[in-house]
Amino acid sequence: MLPSRLTRAAVLPALLLGAVLAAAPPASEANEPKDLKFATFDESKREYEAAVAPFVKKHCAACHNKDTSEGDLDLVSLDADMKASTSGARWAMVVEKLASGEMPPKGKPRPASAELVAVGRWAHAEAKRAGKNFARRQAYANGNAVSHATLFEAHPVPAFDGGNSIRRLSPEIYAAFTNDLAKGKTGIGQPFSPEGKFAFKDMGAPKIDEPVAAQLIQNALAIVEVQTAHKIEDGKVKAVGQGPKELLALFDPAAPPTDAQMEAAIAFQFNAILRRAPTASEKQRFVALMKKNVADAGRTVGARYALAAVLLLPEAVFRMEVGSGKPDAQGRVRLAPRDIAFALAYTLTDKRPDAELLAAAATGALDTDAGVRQQAARLLESAKTDKPRVLRFFREYFGYGAATDVFKEMKENPEHDSRALVEDTDRLVLWVLERDNDVLRELLTTNKSFVAYKTAADTKKKRADALAKFEADKAKDPAKFANKQPPKVGRSVYLAYGLKDFPDAQPVDLPAAERAGVLTQPSWLVAHSTSFDNHAIHRGKWVRERLLGGVVPDIPITVDAQLPDAPHHTLRERMAVTQQEYCWKCHRLMNDVGYPFEQFDHYGRFRALEQVQDVEATKKNVDKKGKPLGPVTRDVPANAKGLIAHTNDPALDGPVNGAADLMKRLAGSARVEQVFVRHAFRYFTGRNESPGDAATLRAVHRAYRDSGGSFNALVAELLSSESFLYRIPTK
Ligand code: HEC
Ligand code: HEC
Numbered sequence: 001m002l003p004s005r006l007t008r009a010a011v012l013p014a015l016l017l018g019a020v021l022a023a024a025p026p027a028s029e030a031n032e033p034k035d036l037k038f039a040t041f042d043e044s045k046r047e048y049e050a051a052v053a054p055f056v057k058k059h060c061a062a063c064h065n066k067d068t069s070e071g072d073l074d075l076v077s078l079d080a081d082m083k084a085s086t087s088g089a090r091w092a093m094v095v096e097k098l099a100s101g102e103m104p105p106k107g108k109p110r111p112a113s114a115e116l117v118a119v120g121r122w123a124h125a126e127a128k129r130a131g132k133n134f135a136r137r138q139a140y141a142n143g144n145a146v147s148h149a150t151l152f153e154a155h156p157v158p159a160f161d162g163g164n165s166i167r168r169l170s171p172e173i174y175a176a177f178t179n180d181l182a183k184g185k186t187g188i189g190q191p192f193s194p195e196g197k198f199a200f201k202d203m204g205a206p207k208i209d210e211p212v213a214a215q216l217i218q219n220a221l222a223i224v225e226v227q228t229a230h231k232i233e234d235g236k237v238k239a240v241g242q243g244p245k246e247l248l249a250l251f252d253p254a255a256p257p258t259d260a261q262m263e264a265a266i267a268f269q270f271n272a273i274l275r276r277a278p279t280a281s282e283k284q285r286f287v288a289l290m291k292k293n294v295a296d297a298g299r300t301v302g303a304r305y306a307l308a309a310v311l312l313l314p315e316a317v318f319r320m321e322v323g324s325g326k327p328d329a330q331g332r333v334r335l336a337p338r339d340i341a342f343a344l345a346y347t348l349t350d351k352r353p354d355a356e357l358l359a360a361a362a363t364g365a366l367d368t369d370a371g372v373r374q375q376a377a378r379l380l381e382s383a384k385t386d387k388p389r390v391l392r393f394f395r396e397y398f399g400y401g402a403a404t405d406v407f408k409e410m411k412e413n414p415e416h417d418s419r420a421l422v423e424d425t426d427r428l429v430l431w432v433l434e435r436d437n438d439v440l441r442e443l444l445t446t447n448k449s450f451v452a453y454k455t456a457a458d459t460k461k462k463r464a465d466a467l468a469k470f471e472a473d474k475a476k477d478p479a480k481f482a483n484k485q486p487p488k489v490g491r492s493v494y495l496a497y498g499l500k501d502f503p504d505a506q507p508v509d510l511p512a513a514e515r516a517g518v519l520t521q522p523s524w525l526v527a528h529s530t531s532f533d534n535h536a537i538h539r540g541k542w543v544r545e546r547l548l549g550g551v552v553p554d555i556p557i558t559v560d561a562q563l564p565d566a567p568h569h570t571l572r573e574r575m576a577v578t579q580q581e582y583c584w585k586c587h588r589l590m591n592d593v594g595y596p597f598e599q600f601d602h603y604g605r606f607r608a609l610e611q612v613q614d615v616e617a618t619k620k621n622v623d624k625k626g627k628p629l630g631p632v633t634r635d636v637p638a639n640a641k642g643l644i645a646h647t648n649d650p651a652l653d654g655p656v657n658g659a660a661d662l663m664k665r666l667a668g669s670a671r672v673e674q675v676f677v678r679h680a681f682r683y684f685t686g687r688n689e690s691p692g693d694a695a696t697l698r699a700v701h702r703a704y705r706d707s708g709g710s711f712n713a714l715v716a717e718l719l720s721s722e723s724f725l726y727r728i729p730t731k
Contacts (some may be wrong), residue, residue: 009581009594019321030609031358032560035203036122036124036125037125037128037129038125038126038129039129039353040129041081041083041084041129041294043123044080044081044125044126044129045081046125047125048080049128049544050216051115051118051119051122052080052119052122052123052226055111055115055118055119056075056076058075058111058213059104059108059109059111059115060075060103060104061075061076063623064182065656066626069196070552072585072586073090073093076092077469078090078091078094080126081126081130081437082126082129082130083130083131083132083621084133085130088127088130088132088378089145090125091123091126091580092123094119094123094144095119095120095123095124095148095149096146096147096691097147097157098111098116098119098120099116099120099150099154099691101128101154102147102149104148104422110121113401113486114617115177117303119326119623122531123669125258126591127439130700135141140690142551143198143553143679143682143688143689144549144550145198145551146543146670146688146689146690147278147376148549148648148674148675150647150691150694151674151678151691151694151697152447152674152694152697152698152701153696154691157694157695157698158691158692158694158695159296159692159694160284160330160332160692160695160696160722160723160726160728161690161691161692161728161731162332162353162690162692162693162722162723162726162727162728163727163728164322164323164325164727164729165319165322165484165686165687165727166314166318166319166320166321166322167202167318167319167321168317168319169192169193169317169318169319169346170192170201170202170346170350171192171193171616171724172189172350172352172388172389173346174191174317174490175350176350176351178223179275180220181223181226181272182222182223182225182226182227185222185223185225185226187219187222188218188219188222188223189215189218189219190215190313191211191212191216191219192212193246196440198682198688199396199679199682200393200397200682200683201396202683203682203683203686203687207629214312215257215318217308217312219311220308220309220311220312221304221305221308222401223308223311224240224307225372226306227243227244227247227269227272227307228243228248228250228251228304228307229241229243230248230251231285231689232251232253235253235255235684236252236254236507237249237251237252237253238394238421241336243309244268245266245670246261246264246265246267246268246678247265247269247307249261249264249265250262250265250299250303251303251519252297253448255304256294256642257294257299262287262290262291262607263277263283263287265290265303265307266278266282266283266286266306267283269307270282270310270311272721273310273311273313273316274310274313274315274316274668275352275353276338277686279416280538281626284624286306286309289305289306289309290302290303290307290450293305293306294306303376304440305436307512318344319342319346319686320339320592321335321339321343321727322335322339322727323335323336323726323727323729324336324339326438327729329595331725331728331729332336332722332726332727332728333709333726333728334504335725335726337360337361337362337364337366338358338361340361340366340372340725341353341357341358341360341361341366341375343724344375344376344379344695344719345379345424347375347684347717347719348379348380348387348389348390349379349385349386349387349388349389349459350386350389354385356375356378357375357379360375369721369725370720371715372719372720373717373719375581376715376716376719377712377716378719379588380712380715380716381712386694387632390433390711390715391426391429391430391433393430393680393683393684394443394518395426395429397420397676397679397683398425398443398518398519398524398546399524399527399528399542400421400422400425400521400523400524400527401422401523401527402421402524402528403422403523403526403527404418404419405420405527406418406526406527406529407529408526408529408531408602408603409531409532412493413603415491415492415493415495415496416496416526416603417452417493418455418490418491418523418526420452420455420491421493421496421521421522421523421526421604422523423450423452423453424449424450424451424452424453424521424522424523425450425505425518425521425523425524426451427446427450427453428446428450428507429443430445430516430520431448431507432446433711436710436711436712437709437710438670438709439707439709439710439711440673440676440709441667441668441709442517442665443517443518444516444517444518444519444547444663444672445516445517445607445660445664445667446516446517447509447511447512447514447515447516448507448508448509448510449497449502449507449510449515449521450506450507450508451493451494451497451499451502451506451508452493452502453492453506453507455490456493456494456502456503456506457489457502459502460491460501460502462490463488463489466486466487467486470477470484470486470487471486476558476643483634484495495605496522496603496604496605497510497522497601497604498510498511498514498605498606498721508663512660513658513660514606514660515606515660516659516660516663517542517663517667518711519597519659519663520597520600520603520659520660521538521604521664522600522603522605523604524604525539525597525602525603525604526602526604527601528542528597529602530602532602533571533602534571534597534598534600534601534602535594535602535704536571536572536575536591536594536595536597536598537575537578537587537590537594538589538590538594539593539594539597540571540589540590540591540592540593540594540595540700541589541590541594543594543662544589544590545674546675547666548593548644548647548652548671548672548675549645549671549675549678550647550668552586552589552590553586555586563575563577564577567612567613567631568612568613568614568615569578569612570598570610570612570636572595572598572600572639573593575711578591587645588645588646591647592642592643592644593642593643593644594640594642595640595641595642595643595663596640596642596657596658596659596661596662597640597659598610598638598639598640599638599640599658599659600659607638608637608638609635609636609637609638610634610635610636610637610638611634611635611636612633612634612636613631613632613633613634614631614632617632618630618631618636619633640658641655641656641657641659642655642656642662643656644662644665644666647671649669649671652666652669652671652672673701673704673705674697674701675713677697677700677704678697679699680700680714680715680718681693681696681697681700681718681723684715684718684719684724685718685723685724689723693723695722696718696721696722696723697725698715699721700714700717700718700721703717704717705716
């Protein structure tokens with residue numbers, strides 16, 4: 001039981017929450033205009049009417065009004081009150097398009113720079129009044145909202161604007177961390193669940209609400225219980241398990257702990273958890289806390305609470321990437337070497353930094369970008385270092401892992417094995433990464449595939465053995481086996497790949513006209529299907545967002561997103577409902593790039609024909625009494641014609657026929673490569689890119705190109721970039 005004076009309202013949450021709040025980035029903007037401030041919306045509104053409304057009318061309204069809302073944006077009625085509405089993100093986009101010179105479009109008169117400055121000043125000041133973290137990355141909940149041109153084409157390159165970031169540990173890192181400290185202990189729960197609204201699971205700011213705090217506290221106490229497990233025998237304290245002597249000394253029944261013993265225990269705990277010694281003031285604070293707790297709650301509980309408090313320091317629970325020291329000439333501060341060591345480790349592995357990284361931090365080897373790049377490259381290239389986060393990036397980026405979440409009726413296809421399909425694509429990704437050459441193009445176009453590679457050899461052998469036994473039994477007693485089939489062993493996963501048997505060597509070459517890369521792997525096709533059908537819209541959305549970098553507005557709640565139930569029509573015919581004008585402004589972005597995958601069925605099997613219900617034949621399919629016997633199908637050619645359009649890249653736009661055609665076209669595009677770089681950026685930095693990351697993104701893309709498409713080179717450049725290593729301090 002917790003003594004009353006140490007309940008949740010007291011010491012521990014205060015330590016935890018107080019420190020977190022103190023470290024959280026304030027909502028102000030480093031490069032905001034200093035001279036324009038609005039106390040009220042009325043003040044803001046006056047400025048809006050004086051400067052912004054006339055500007056919109058003159059330069060934008062022709063295309064962005066109620067009737068003609070290009071880019072789904074009506075600027076004439078966009079709410080000027082960013083507090084009362086969600087218009088902040090849209091205004092942020094407006095400012096960005098003005099800054100990059102993309103809007104008004106080429107060929108239209110350029111606004112005067114005084115006009116542009118006035119609009120920018122108003123928007124920043126109104127955002128500030130409304131408490132919006134404007135023009136910073138929070139404005140871009142959808143990463144693709146920052147225009148591609150701003151990031152890769154605008155000149156001059158937008159200035160770096162990276163603010164402090166504090167992130168919670170990923171669930172995997174937290175689990176590995178607690179497991180290191182208290183292996184096998186039950187009662188340690190996962191406090192961190194993914195947020196869901198971002199492209200990648202580990203993105204988003206830490207949220208420490210009551211349930212998370214309660215779980216963290218419960219875990220800390222459970223861990224400390226393991227660390228300090230002991231018994232008293234013959235008046236002496238003895239460890240139960242592997243209790244370190246520094247901690248055991250606290251519980252010696254012969255004498256209360258001395259200050260020196262408490263200091264040693266605190267120092268031990270800091271090293272065990274944070275991999276560093278406590279500072280003098282931390283030592284003082286924690287010893288004082290321990291003394292007070294012991295006085296309040298007795299030796300065992302009091303000492304444990306103080307040790308648990310170390311586990312609740314923000315530094316133990318979060319990634320504190322906040323920069324230290326004096327700003328450089330560009331106004332940036334660099335992360336402390338220790339924080340860099342942790343950031344590198346957490347970015348690539350699920351573990352805390354290894355000894356070499358910590359040594360590099362301690363000896364100044366992480367003080368230069370080149371030094372950081374060297375350590376990043378070491379981790380990336382070392383076969384010894386387990387880097388689960390690299391494969392996880394590809395799983396999350398492509399989304400093929402979700403194949404195991406799509407329910408399929410086993411009766412309809414007993415050979416379907418979603419887990420094997422996912423494992424195959426995992427293996428294919430790793431195979432491509434091992435070569436580390438032209439990685440994206442390979443992933444988008446290779447016709448190589450693994451086929452139930454974990455179990456193929458074993459299943460094949462078991463099948464041969466079972467068949468041999470069957471034949472032998474049959475030879476002994478032909479009458480008994482005359483009408484029997486050999487027993488079935490395992491699932492014929494190879495059918496999903498269009499093969500006749502498990503291959504002997506892996507990877508195998510599948511027909512290049514049929515299969516091209518991860519998007520034609522059965523795992524991806526299943527992950528982007530429904531239980532009973534293909535999901536061309538969903539597939540197209542994936543291509544639009546993750547390869548073309550487009551933004552598809554959310555499906556409006558007023559739309560009843562149901563295709564007509566018409567089994568005598570193909571999926572494509574049923575999708576015709578989305579071609580109404582209102583629907584098409586969104587669906588033109590998805591449908592056309594999703595159609596080429598109609599070459600596959602919803603198990604990922606290649607098909608030249610698809611089946612639809614034959615209405616006439618079904619009508620005639622009745623028994624003698626006229627009772628219907630069920631649907632009859634007929635074959636129609638599968639239509640895999642699609643269209644790449646609305647990409648802002650004339651070299652890409654045009655008709656395509658089939659998935660391989662689509663993938664080859666996309667894989668050859670520099671823009672697609674850049675969009676891939678943007679996604680890698682999001683995953684490995686844990687945040688969406690903002691205009692100020694333009695220099696980093698360009699450098700990373702260059703490093704990828706110059707290395708002949710090495711993913712290691714891409715990541716090493718990213719991890720030694722300005723965006724990763726520097727912050728602009730908030731004043
Ligand atoms: C000649 C027509 C035209 C004019 C004038 C024009 N735009 Fe646009 N705008 C477009 C089109 C077309 C799109 C959608 C395609 C694109 O993103 O390039 C668009 C897209 C946008 C977007 C992106 C919307 C989104 O959701 O991605 C913003 C922001 C924008 N315009 C702002 C402006 C501003 C501010 C002005 C005035 C300075 C302006 N536009 C003037 C045609 C125009
Ligand atoms: C503002 C954009 C937008 C508009 C307008 C829109 N949709 Fe959609 N719709 C979407 C998005 C986004 C999805 C994709 C959801 C996903 O990820 O699978 C979608 C999906 C669908 C689906 C597939 C649903 C499913 O999950 O199987 C149907 C059917 C559909 N829309 C019909 C319509 C129809 C009919 C209209 C016009 C009356 C319409 N939509 C208008 C954005 C839009």
